[in-house]
Amino acid sequence: MEHNAAGLYLPKTAKVQSVIEENSQIKTFALSLSMGAQPTVFRFQPGQFVMVSMPHCGEAPISIASSNSRTDSFDLSVRLAGRLTSAMHSLQPGDSVGIRGPFGRPFPLDKLVGTDLLFIAGGIGLAPLRSVILSCLADPRFSDNRITLLYGSRSPADIAFCTDLAAWEKSGRVDCHLTVDHGTPDWKGSVGLVTSLLDTVAPNPTRTKALVCGPGLMIRAVLAELTCLGFDPNDIITTLERHMKCGVGVCRHCHLDDKLVCRDGPVFTLAELQGHEVMELAT
Amino acid sequence: MERFNLLKKDHLIGFLRKLAKEYRIIAPVKNRHGDTLFTPVTDLDNDEIDLTNQPQNSIKSFLFPQTEVIATYQSSTPDDYTFTEPEPSFPPTIFFGVRPCDLSAILYMDVIFLKGKKDPFFLDKRRNSLLIGLNCTAPFANCFCNATNSGPFLEFGFDLQFTDLGDRFMVETGRSSGERLIEDRPQFFTPSTEKDSQARYQSFLEARGGFHRPVHLDQTLKKLAKGEVDESVWSFLSERCQDCGGCAYVCPTCTCFTISDQPLSPTNGERLRSWDACTFSGFTRMAGGHNPVHRATGAIRQRFLHKLLYDVKQHGRTSCVGCGRCVGICFGGTDIVRFINMSCQGELYGT
Incomplete structure (x- = not known):
């Protein structure tokens, strides 16, 4: 010992x-x-x-x-x-x-090199994806990746990370698409679920990896839509939010069948989640 | 070659008295209410060490206390916030009279707390502990360690292990640390003979044939591995479970815990680790109230699948050791033996 x-x-x-x-x-x-x-x-x-x-x-x-x-x-x-x-x-x-x-297990950055990156976030779910986007923008290995962000918020006033969104848009490195559930008279952008933006950007499922984070219901809808579009479950990556106490795979508050989200996740591919009792996949 | 010694029962207290000079002794002691509990022995002349009845508690609570301070903190102003880890304080301890089920449970806890990132609090206690086992020659009413491969006799994991041979104990040595306990106190021991070994084997055969409950765990494990346990089993058990957590508290291998802060004053407090139970409805609930685990079936499913499927996959063994304590404590009738029996029968259960 x-x-x-x-x-x-x-x-x-x-x-x-x-x-x-x-x-x-x-x-x-x-x-x-x-x-x-x-x-x-x-x-x-x-x-x-x-x-x-x-x-x-x-x-x-x-x-x-x-x-x-x-x-x-x-x-x-x-x-x-x-x-x-x-x-x-x-x-x-x-x-x-x-x-x-x-x-926790991070996003598999090495496997994202050389692919189109599609980030789909809802609300605070942009936080972990912001880490990936900023890391990619600072990493020369990703200088040729096409990066698209679909971001859904409840209302225009709820849009977070405005400074980042403006900077990404301005740099031309990230193609940002925003939508809100409920518009206001002065909101000129898209209104509707973040899944509706997928029609606009029409991602190529064979050369795109999708990174998804948001409320459970949003993740569920997005995973289903991406699957319909022909994405391989290994190319859809999400990160889960759970109650945690120890963070190191012992206390078991974040159990997900035989996995522990703090130790085996929080990042999972859809392929890894399929066959498990996951709230984000429930039909 | 295995080493065998004999200790006459008349010499047991003398031997323990010698050990008590260097170690704290924790043994099954019958208290004035008639309850047998693992308790620190403070008076070897008057404490009644009870090797006949099953202790109501396991030794889990000594190595993984029900509540334990894992840090103290202080914060007198918003810019001041510091943590201090408590000093280790576990005295050298001998656990005496530990049955194979409870000893197997400690070996399981070694895997949980010491494989990978080592738990500093468990490690401190475990490092200062010696385990003297006691083989079971007469299984108790709810025991099924024969089904979980953790008894009635144990083959490894102990420092010393006693087997009751009537007027004497046969004493096996499992580790060099156990051997030293004998070598340093040779006056209590005599070498065993072939006749003693035969008596021990006879005792083992009788114990193996002495289980009262047929528990077909092997069948359940096969069904679980194939996903053949009917959903109605879970909903039936969930409906009956009263969410009391009693099973987790008496279970020698349940090691789920929670962490919480206990303020001692406006400027300081303790961070506590306390036992928790995966069957509690709040176990997986997040801030804001959302719960990703379906209360109706998910909680009790996690309890049994963790013990009988996930741990088999991950650690190559079940984490049920067959002590039967949950059978005795569950008033909803949703203990693990009930689950094993229901899953074997393959019937549909109406709710």
Whole structure:
């Protein structure tokens, strides 16, 4: 038996560097692990998550939303959902949070090189995909990939990551298509489910990999639609949200049949999920 | 070659007294209410060590406590938030009189907590523990360790293992750490003879034939592997399950847990790890209230499939050790033996 087991459940302190209010429900926090005054290096892969602690609130899993090329700090985009995320929404620059991780199996970036990339996100589900998009844009291996983003929000006021969307559009590197469930008089864009955008972009299923994240119902509709379009289940990749406590594959709160989402996921291909009792696939 | 020693029953307390000079002894002790529980032995002259009845608890709670502090935190201002890991405090301990089922359960916990990322809290306790087993010569009413291949006699995993031969125990050595317990206290032991080995074997045969419940786990495992257990079994059991978590608490291998913060003051607190149960309706519920596991059938399905299918796939063994405690505690009649029997019968169950 080894003796170097300490620290598995011990969070490190991270400092809030900046706070961006994405919309009324979502804030993005840039965090740095602090060792004295100098930020320490934090390495992760897109799709991984950290366990975030807030005083007296326990921990919650939050996906990392920033590029893996940035190692002095990382972003967490957090939607108001419960006690811990409410506490996070009052964080100011300079405040501290606890961090464990990164944990989980990331998106298979190496397998995405040389393919068309189709990102399909709903609401806060853009957070983990933003990490992939930013990582790809910073990685010369992806300089020739065609990148398309379909992003659905409830209403124009709910559209998050506006700064990123504008920058991606402006750079010409990401073909962004937005839609909202409920339009407003001054909304000139598309209204309807994010699946309706698939007709517009008409992806080529033989040379495209689709990365999908959003609410369960959205994932279900998108996976079904992509399958109809002829996508191979190995080319459809999603990331699942579950209740988690340990983050390291022991406590079993995130069980999905014989898999544990924290250890075997959270990133799964549709092929890996087929045959399992998955809420996101239920008919 | 296997080493065998004999310890006269009259010498047991003397032997334990010597061990108690260096170790905390935890053994099945009958308390003043008549309950037999694994308990730290504090008074070898007066504590009644009970090797006849099945202890109501397993030794799980000593190595993986029901509630345990895994960190303390302090936060006096929003910019101050730090965590400290507690100092290890588990004294050198001998668990005495551990039955094969409960000892097998510890071997399973070794896999869960020490394979891969090592759990620092379990590791500290396990490293400071010695296991003295006690083979079962008379299975109890709800026992089925013969079906789970974890008894009635155990072949490995112990430091020492005792077999009751009437007026004496045959003592097997499983590890060098166990051998030292004997070598350092040779005055209590005599070498065993061929006759003792024969008596032990006879005792094993009688124990193997002494199970009261026929439990056809092998059939269930085959059916589970082929996906042949009827859906109606799950809905029947789910309807009967009262969500009390009793099965998980008495189970020597149930190791699901939750983590929560316990404030001690506005500026500091403890982070606790506590036993949890996959059958609880809130086990998988996310912030915001959404639950990805179907309450009606998903929770109890996870309990039995984890023990009898997923662990077989992943670790090559079931994580049911056949101790029968859940059979005794379940008032909804949805214990694992009920499940095994229902799945074997292949009937449809109306709800």
